[in-house]
Amino acid sequence: MxxxxxxxxxxxxxxxxxxxxxxxxxxxxxxVYRVALPYDKINAFDTESHFITSEVTVLANDDQTANNIADLLKKEFEQFDVIKLKINKQILTENLRNALDKVTEEQEALEEVDAVFNTKLHNSFYVVQRKPLFKDVWIGTERVAFFRDSKAAPIVVEALKNWIYEPSVLHGARSEKADAARQVRFPSEDGFHVVLSVVHPKPQNMKVDFTAGEAVEDYIGSFVDELTDLHNFTLKSQWLHLLEFKLQTAELVTLYLCVNLNVADYIGSFVDELTDLHNFTLKSQWLHLLEFKLQTAEVLEASSWGRHFPARHDLLPQLLTRLEERAATPVSDKPVVNLALYVVPCDVAPLAIYDSRDIRVMSPVQAFMSPKWGGVVFGNPTKTECEQKHYTPDVKLIMGTFISQLRKLLGITEKVKIPGGHLEPLWSVVPRRWEVDTLLRIRTLEQVSSAERSLKSLAKLLGEISNIVINDEVGASINHAVDSIHKSRSLMISGDLLNAYRQSQQAFLAAETAFMEPSLLALLxxxxxxxxxxxxxxxxxxxxxxxxxxxxxxxxxxxxxxxxxxxx
CATH class of the missing domain: 1.20.58 (Methane Monooxygenase Hydroxylase; Chain G, domain 1)
Structure with a gap:
């Protein structure tokens, strides 16, 4: 027992x-270790419900004019759920009204308005009546629009809708579908590398007098300095030599048959087994120095050159391919905005771009842009410069073209013409103040929407795959992204655009960090x-x-x- x-x-x-x-x-x-996550908050995200409140102050000579402008603005913008206008109405003081009527230049009128109202605030805009105007509506670089009288109310609405706020572009930034503007501009990032490449294919034939570093600092640097609230920019320049762009639709092909090959020994053995299916006849021949080359011919014209060489639309990507092979891009996770000046060799100068309809693009400078990559400018030397073997590019014209391309790549759209409205041309590389506000709105909505979609995708993935590990760092990033999204949404509603953008950027970066964390794949x-x-x-x-x-x-x-x- x-x-x-x-x-x-x-x-x-x-x-x-x-x-x-x-x-x-x-x-x-x-x-599987998993930190507790706010799934309820993530699943409650509604991307299509985000909107931004903006303040508009109408300053008129009388109550009736102010009411007409304000009521029409309110009525027209009620149909947009992505932008809400907070409209204020005021009567111009007698001193300010007299000052606006006496000055002859709009710039002087802007100074008079700025002396009374703070037009430097982000996300604010002033619609001011000023009778001595050559157009019904005038808009310059500041956050001020001048209108002549009450009859100009419809034009004021069109100007604010198509130039200042662009609800269609904001809606595209919030949506998953890419509109025309989103297809061109770079995705949201905290910083960009801007690289100017001077491509000189034949340096032995001609000297190029162009200081790339100074041009980058003077022009591109002055432009991006106004966008420091949005992104961090790193500016670089480089020279690329011996990189030629051949204008031909096919590469030169030379075929040599230099071996003793008996076709019947190899192919015959194979097709003998297929005689029930087909009858085969075998032949062989020798081809020596067979060339296939379709060179683009020069086009004669009445100019100093008496000719030009067409660079057709379907051939332009070949140059981008060559640039990608040779360009030294920075080793960084930040995207690169490529700007390239291609110095055309004299034997194929001048180059003229032909569009997809095979029509020559008539422009002072020949240039093209590749969405989300960058832009290229063809530097065509004159006949005299080729004879002297010394080419001096027009710096203002070339860098102005690069700035125009850079504006589109970063999200500043081209403005349509409005009958009765005048948009003052840019006299410097600095962007308009209200264009900076537009970029802040676009990027805020884009980053918040992207962060929400990333978190919802991650939450769905975690529900489907139980072996994904969520460590403390990933959990902290997700919680930080959720909190930043809610803060950004509240700031957007209150109209604090700059802080809303900063919170949206934190949410975007935190969500991307969590979604791309390598430890998520540890146990998959x-x-x-x-x-x-x-x-x-x-x-x-x-x-x-x-x-x-x-x-x-x-x-x-x-x-x-x-x-x-x-x-x-």
């Missing part, structure tokens, strides 16, 4: 250790079925004796004799 008790107590201790210590330990060591190679396939063969041989001994243990604890005792 004593031996039987020892045996039963040994079995009991073995079962206890296995069930009380072994199984919980195995369960704990094989579980070890799903549950493989886990059980490994552990069951290990534990099953041990569990069989344990399970079989449980009945004897239960009987022994109940005081019943075991089967062995009954037999004795």
């Amino acid at each position: 004593e031996g039987e008790a020892n045996r039963m107590w040994a079995s009991t201790s073995f079962v206890g250790v296995l069930l009380i210590i072994g199984v919980p330990l195995w369960w704990k060591t094989t579980e 190679y070890f799903p549950d079925d493989q886990k059980y396939a490994i552990y069951i063969p290990l534990f099953l041989p041990i569990m069989f004796p344990v399970i079989l001994s449980l009945k004897n243990l239960i009987d022994w604890f109940r005081g019943k004799p075991s089967r062995k005792l009954k037999t004795d």
Whole structure:
């Protein structure tokens, strides 16, 4: 009896250790670690409900004019759910009205308005009545629009809708569908590398007098300095030599057959097995120096050159391919905005771009742009410069073209003409103040929407795949992104655009960091079925004796004799 008790107590201790210590330990060591996440808040995100409040102040000579402008603005913008206008109405003081009527230049009128009202605030705009105007509506670089009288109310509405606020572009920034503007501009990032490449294919034939570093600092640097609230920019320049752009629709192909090849020995053996299907006749021949070359011919014209060479629309990507091969792009996770000045060799100068309809593009400078890549300007030397073998590019014209391309690539759209409205041309590379506000609105909506979609995709993925690990760092990034989204939304509603953008940027970066975290893939190679396939063969041989001994243990604890005792 004593031996039987020892045996039963040994079995009991073995079962206890296995069930009380072994199984919980195995369960704990094989579980997937996941930080608690705010799934309810993430699932409640509604991207299409975001909107930005903007303040518009109408300053008129009388109450009736102010009411007409304000009422029409309110009525027209009620149809847009992405932008809400907070409209204020005021009557111009007699001193300010007299000052606006006396000055002759609009710039002087802007200074008079700025002396009374703070037009430097982001996300604010002033619609001011000024009778001595040559157009019904005038808009310059500041956050001020002048209108002549009450009859100009429809033009004021069109100007604010198509120039200042652009609800269609804002809607595209909020939506997943890419509109025309979104297809061109670079995606949201905290910074960009802007690289100016001067491509000189034949440096031995001509000297190029162009200081790329100074041009970048003077022009592009002055432009991006006004956008420091949006992005961090790194400016660089480089020279690329011996990179020629051949104007031909096919590369030169030369075919040499220089081996002793018997076709019947190889191909014949193969087709002999297919005689039930087809009849084959085998032939061979030698082709020497077979060239296939479709060179674009020069086009004669009445100019100093008396000719030009067409660079057709379908051939332009070939140059981008060559540039990508040779351009030294920075090693960074930030995207690169490429700007390239291609110095055309004299033997193919001047180059003229032809569009997709095969019509020559008549422009002072020949240039083209590739969406989300950059822009290229063809530097065509004159005939005299080619004879003197010294080319001096027109810096203002070329850099002005690069600035125009850079504006589109960063999100500043071209403005349509409005009858009765005048948009003052840019006299410097600096963007208009209200254009900076437009970029802030676009990027804020784009970043908040992108962050929400990333978090919702990640939450859905976590629900479908149980083996994804969520460590403390990923959990902190997700929680930070959720909090920043809610803060940005509140700031957008209140109209604090600059802080709303900053919170949206934090949300975007945190969501991207969480979604792209490598530790999420740690256990994807070890799903549950493989886990059980490994552990069951290990534990099953041990569990069989344990399970079989449980009945004897239960009987022994109940005081019943075991089967062995009954037999004795």
